[in-house]
Amino acid sequence: GQMTGAETPGGAFDPGEASAGSIMGVAVDTSGSVWVTMHMQSRPFYKFSDALENHYASEVTTAFGSEPGLAVDAEDNLYFRNSPGYTKVNSSGEALANPFSGDEHAVGVAVDPAGGEVYLDNVESIEAFSLSGAPIESCLGASTGCFGVGHLSFSRGVAVDASNGTVYATDGTQNDVSVFEAFVQPGVGVGGLSEQLPRSVTLNGSVNPEGKPV
Secondary structure (H helix, E strand, C coil): CCCCCCCCCCCCCCCCCCCCCCEEEEEECCCCCEEEEECCCCCCEEEECCCCCCCEEEEECCCCCCCCCEEECCCCCEEEECCCCEEEECCCCCEEECCHHHCCCCCEEEEECCCCEEEEECCCCEEEEECCCCEEECCCCCCECCECCCCCCCCCCEEECCCCCCEEEEECCCCEEEEECCCCCCEEEEEEEEEEECCEEEEEEEEECCCCCC
């Protein structure tokens, strides 16, 4: 099928990169609905059904313009490029973070609704943040740095597989897509006391390096 925008109150989408009604970003939420962002702030974000022929469902108007790039989380919060950096707004169009995470240089965004993480593409690296913008793997102050440094050289797009946390990043210079597997924290299980002294105790425990339930 094809979404033409003819059903929307704003009329059909416009061809051409410079037009106010041209499409600049597309994303799919956890319910399967398709979101589309337009080129200029005079046009809202449109939501379409997940039917075979997508039907106009609703829209969100914001005070911000947008550039290529769009993501949506499980609460229908929208993340879109609004130079500098990415802006996060709620389903009513109210700004929750501008720029999101304080990053003013990101050119791509992806949201993992299952893991609750937002990935920002910074051309030569990928950074991970919580949905609130707290750094997880970031060059902006996290305990672990951003990833892809020294490997990516011209990445302009990022995506994440919510089923396993795998991150995909394009690289225009190398003409390929890099795949980054999710880091899994080791699982630790603690049993009952085996010995207790006045100033110490001995615990029975086990560590599972693969992070699976113990």
